[in-house]
Amino acid sequence: MTAIHQGEILNRTGARVGTIGQGGHGGHTANVLAELDLLAALLDSRWRIPGTSIRFGLDALVGLVPVLGDAATGIVSAYIVLRARNVGAGNGLVARMLGNVLLDTLVGSVPILGSIFDVYFKANNRNITLLRRHINK
Numbered sequence: 001m002t003a004i005h006q007g008e009i010l011n012r013t014g015a016r017v018g019t020i021g022q023g024g025h026g027g028h029t030a031n032v033l034a035e036l037d038l039l040a041a042l043l044d045s046r047w048r049i050p051g052t053s054i055r056f057g058l059d060a061l062v063g064l065v066p067v068l069g070d071a072a073t074g075i076v077s078a079y080i081v082l083r084a085r086n087v088g089a090g091n092g093l094v095a096r097m098l099g100n101v102l103l104d105t106l107v108g109s110v111p112i113l114g115s116i117f118d119v120y121f122k123a124n125n126r127n128i129t130l131l132r133r134h135i136n137k
Contacts, residue, residue, distance in 0.1 A: 028087070029087045029088070029135060032083055032086070032087050033087070033128075033131065033132065033135065035083075036080050036083055036084065036128055036131070037128050039076070039079075039080060039124070040080060040124035040125050040127065040128045041057065041125070042057055042058055043057045043058050043059045043073060043076060043077070043124045044056075044057040044059055044118075044122040044123070044124045044125045045057050045122060045125060046058065054119065055119075056118070056119045058073065059073045059077075059104070059108065059118045059123075059124070060115045060116075060118040060119045061115075063108045063109075063114055063115045063118050064111075064112075064115055066109075066111060067109065070105050070108045070109040070114065071105070073104075073105070073108070074101060074104070074105035077101040077104065077105070077123060077124055077127075078098075078101055080097075080124055080127060080128070081094060081097045081098055081101060081127065084097060084127065084131045087131075087135070088134070088135070089131060089134060090134075093130060093131070093134050096130060097127040097130060097131070100123040100126050100127055101123055101127070103121070103123065104117075104118065104121055104123035104124075107121070
């Protein structure tokens, strides 16, 4: 999860992603990345199963509701991809991110097994990692 510490935006590992209020495009990108990272973590890894290192989020929980649950989380995941596009993700990266969302939505729609898949696949966290790599190039 992204955190804000003394004006710096830090990623899950504590590495500096950006600074709040930093001028120009970089500050905006860092803020959007921090926002998307929080949203992805909420969807994919917000909670931990006690006694394990297995993390899950709203995607796995809401996905238990047939059809509507996965459709709803698929829309939120598509929003993440749209915002990634707005901060400079190219066509190839957007296609790969949409592929992750499509796979997550399709397989996730299978009752019970789909939610188990959601716990392990974590499409949104994958997409944020892809976006972060792209931005850091």
